[in-house]
Amino acid sequence: MTDEKQETLIITGNEASAWGARRSKAHVVTAFPITPQTTVMETISEFVDSGKMQCNFVKVESEHSVMAGMVGASMTGARCFTATSGQGLLYMAEMVHWVSGSRLPVVTTIASRGIAPPWNIWVDYSDILSMRDSGWIIQFASTHQEIFDSILMSYKLAEDPRVMLPVFIAYGGFSQSHTSKPVVIPSQKAVDDYLPPVPDDGWPHLVLNPEKPIVHGNLLMPQQEYMEFRYKMHETIHGAKPIIKEVIADFHEKFGRNYHGLIESYRCDDAKYILVTVGALGEQVKDAVDTLRSEGKKVGSIKIRYFRPFPKEDLVEILGSKNLEGIVVVDRSIAYGSPTGGHISSEFSNILSELPSSLTYLPAVWGLGGRDVTVGDQESVFNDLINLHEENEIKETSNSYINGTLWVNLKVR
Amino acid sequence: MNKSKKQDLKKEDLPSFEDYRDLPHIPVSIGVKGSMGNTGEWRTFRPVINLSACNKCGFCYIYCPEGTIKFDKETGPMVDYIYCKGCGVCARECPKDAITMRRETEQVCENDEDD
Amino acid sequence: MTSKELYEITVLSRGGQGGILGNKLLGKIAFVDGFKDIIAIPIIGAERRGAPIRAYLRISEQKLRRIDAVKEPDYYLILDETLLSYDYILSEIKDTTVIINTENGCSYKFPPGVIAYEVPATRIAIDLDLEVAGQPIVNVAMIGAFAKATGLIKLESIKKVVVDYFGAKGELNYEASAKAFELTREVKQDE
Numbered sequence: 001m002t003d004e005k006q007e008t009l010i011i012t013g014n015e016a017s018a019w020g021a022r023r024s025k026a027h028v029v030t031a032f033p034i035t036p037q038t039t040v041m042e043t044i045s046e047f048v049d050s051g052k053m054q055c056n057f058v059k060v061e062s063e064h065s066v067m068a069g070m071v072g073a074s075m076t077g078a079r080c081f082t083a084t085s086g087q088g089l090l091y092m093a094e095m096v097h098w099v100s101g102s103r104l105p106v107v108t109t110i111a112s113r114g115i116a117p118p119w120n121i122w123v124d125y126s127d128i129l130s131m132r133d134s135g136w137i138i139q140f141a142s143t144h145q146e147i148f149d150s151i152l153m154s155y156k157l158a159e160d161p162r163v164m165l166p167v168f169i170a171y172g173g174f175s176q177s178h179t180s181k182p183v184v185i186p187s188q189k190a191v192d193d194y195l196p197p198v199p200d201d202g203w204p205h206l207v208l209n210p211e212k213p214i215v216h217g218n219l220l221m222p223q224q225e226y227m228e229f230r231y232k233m234h235e236t237i238h239g240a241k242p243i244i245k246e247v248i249a250d251f252h253e254k255f256g257r258n259y260h261g262l263i264e265s266y267r268c269d270d271a272k273y274i275l276v277t278v279g280a281l282g283e284q285v286k287d288a289v290d291t292l293r294s295e296g297k298k299v300g301s302i303k304i305r306y307f308r309p310f311p312k313e314d315l316v317e318i319l320g321s322k323n324l325e326g327i328v329v330v331d332r333s334i335a336y337g338s339p340t341g342g343h344i345s346s347e348f349s350n351i352l353s354e355l356p357s358s359l360t361y362l363p364a365v366w367g368l369g370g371r372d373v374t375v376g377d378q379e380s381v382f383n384d385l386i387n388l389h390e391e392n393e394i395k396e397t398s399n400s401y402i403n404g405t406l407w408v409n410l411k412v413r
Numbered sequence: 414m415n416k417s418k419k420q421d422l423k424k425e426d427l428p429s430f431e432d433y434r435d436l437p438h439i440p441v442s443i444g445v446k447g448s449m450g451n452t453g454e455w456r457t458f459r460p461v462i463n464l465s466a467c468n469k470c471g472f473c474y475i476y477c478p479e480g481t482i483k484f485d486k487e488t489g490p491m492v493d494y495i496y497c498k499g500c501g502v503c504a505r506e507c508p509k510d511a512i513t514m515r516r517e518t519e520q521v522c523e524n525d526e527d528d
Numbered sequence: 529m530t531s532k533e534l535y536e537i538t539v540l541s542r543g544g545q546g547g548i549l550g551n552k553l554l555g556k557i558a559f560v561d562g563f564k565d566i567i568a569i570p571i572i573g574a575e576r577r578g579a580p581i582r583a584y585l586r587i588s589e590q591k592l593r594r595i596d597a598v599k600e601p602d603y604y605l606i607l608d609e610t611l612l613s614y615d616y617i618l619s620e621i622k623d624t625t626v627i628i629n630t631e632n633g634c635s636y637k638f639p640p641g642v643i644a645y646e647v648p649a650t651r652i653a654i655d656l657d658l659e660v661a662g663q664p665i666v667n668v669a670m671i672g673a674f675a676k677a678t679g680l681i682k683l684e685s686i687k688k689v690v691v692d693y694f695g696a697k698g699e700l701n702y703e704a705s706a707k708a709f710e711l712t713r714e715v716k717q718d719e
Contacts, residue, residue: 121574175569178572179569179570180556180566181568181592283593287593373596374599375594375596
């Protein structure tokens with residue numbers, strides 16, 4: 001593989017992530033191993049060792065230091081990249097807020113895994129969704145190609161002076177991190193043409209310069225502008241929605257791959273029933289949609305690509321269709337004690353007031369801790385939704401409907 | 414309280430924001446002396462150094478949490494009363510008990526007052 | 529070659545035999561051979577040397593969206609005959625094609641409807657000194673057997689990919705696959 005021409009490689013999701021950092025010319029990468037992210041850092045260290053990637057590859061002693069390193073490095077105006085998973089993300093949680101609160105455009109990929117105890121290293125988005133309110137833009141990548149492409153797009157987004165916020169790109173541990181698929185890696189020049197270098201004189205709001213010392217991270221008293229700074233971040237992350245669309249459109253034009261927007265809908269135009277989910281299962285569910293369509297069932301699916309900012313307007317636009325009779329929102333994460341049990345389905349309840357009241361709304365949870373979710377399982381969720389809408393109850397299913405939420409393949413006697 | 418000293422920084426010199434949209438992305442302070450104002454006004458007790466008892470060990474200079482004690486090997490320590498908050502750490506740490514904390518309301522007339 | 533659009537393969541091995549890498553390489557080779565999309569799905573745990581390991585592969589003429597486990601594979605690639613001593617493995621094999629590494633004839637019976645191919649891949653690896661840490665590596669030899677049994681991939685594509693992947697050891701691996709291609713034979717199941 002050379003840097004001069006575009007090539008299609010058969011690589012894992014983690015290798016696609018490492019290639020994203022390489023093609024983005026990240027200046028600083030801080031590294032600490034954690035399954036299933038480790039091969040991202042292993043691949044980058046091989047790139048650096050063989051001279052194919054010029055960056056400061058800093059091995060640190062914990063995930064807390066990984067993200068602390070990102071804060072310090074990014075403040076100098078460097079393009080910064082790292083990756084983590086599960087417990088590692090939880091351990092760096094404090095510094096995660098320091099990055100967003102300092103408005104630093106760091107990009108971090110998350111190979112999501114179940115949270116311990118009991119130990120689990122397989123796909124489960126409970127880790128990334130625990131960072132729901134951290135001020136980071138949170139994106140889910142549903143294909144290997146999307147992992148790579150999203151890193152390029154995320155730097156463009158994060159470094160936009162109108163945004164200046166960090167981005168998480170989450171994908172499934174093992175289900176995406178260790179599976180291999182063809183990924184188109186554009187030439188370095190093509191990426192350079194799309195993603196310009198960082199400004200010479202640092203970020204617009206902050207740059208470390210020994211000649212001009214500043215104090216950062218100051219204490220703000222209650223009567224000072226702490227509240228205003230917080231509101232400003234909230235407004236900015238919402239305001240990033242049109243900028244995300246700009247970045248996607250620009251990428252489509254340059255590379256020919258279209259990521260649609262904050263959400264991607266599939267066969268929703270005349271759909272009576274729509275399944276909403278995130279990640280690779282949002283891609284796989286298209287197979288279930290096709291099968292059910294061939295049986296005459298009018299179904300469609302929506303993949304939420306960006307969870308922060310929450311794509312409320314885009315969802316309302318599609319789900320406001322008068323054909324629609326039922327929606328099922330499926331999480332691959334658990335939000336203990338929340339209204340529905342899932343992060344996204346709980347949040348989704350907020351937009352129901354803007355949709356026709358005749359709609360049947362079914363929250364669901366599937367595939368926790370990497371439990372396999374087959375296309376057949378996905379069809380069963382559609383069938384349960386149709387059942388619930390037409391009969392007002394769910395019959396003859398392998399899933400469990402408990403307190404208003406559908407638990408897919410939950411073992412219940 | 415001694416108000417005769419000219420203030421280094423005026424209230425109107427500090428930035429004030431009426432609208433969140435005028436704020437920068439993050440708050441930073443430029444490293445200037447007295448960016449928190451004339452904190453000497455906060456004192457109820459002031460440290461008074463008895464230089465004749467002082468052995469010039471420099472402990473007060475090292476322990477002062479606000480960096481308001483200057484130290485010279487020849488002449489010994491000197492308190493900057495514009496910024497000294499009167500916390501008393503220097504008096505507590507002085508191995509020679511050469512620093513005493515005096516009420517601000519007390520008329521200090523000894524010749525060891527140096528400001 | 530048939531006109532099927534999607535082929536599903538399950539690779540069974542023991543940790544350390546190269547089953548997961550072999551699965552990925554087979555996917556690369558299929559892609560080089562012109563299939564439009566592939567996904568190699570290793571089922572990974574921790575500290576698994578010697579344990580039964582499985583990996584799935586889909587090779588397709590269409591874009592693949594699925595990431596779920598393969599349940600009814602068209603082909604089983606079995607890197608170690610002793611894996612069939614597990615009832616749960618032997619019992620899942622039906623209405624499929626099995627390519628099995630065995631030297632003196634497979635001692636396990638498959639139900640009617642199973643087409644079986646045998647190849648002495650361990651013998652080939654030992655004869656060629658193809659070992660890692662004292663363990664004969666049979667994965668690329670098994671890919672040669674797959675090429676012979678299925679006709680889905682070409683020997684020259686194997687060569688291209690393994691030489692590219694293994695560098696100096698690539699030629700030796702290719703030699704193993706070519707030898708396996710030559711020695712792979714279908715065995716009639718007793719009805």
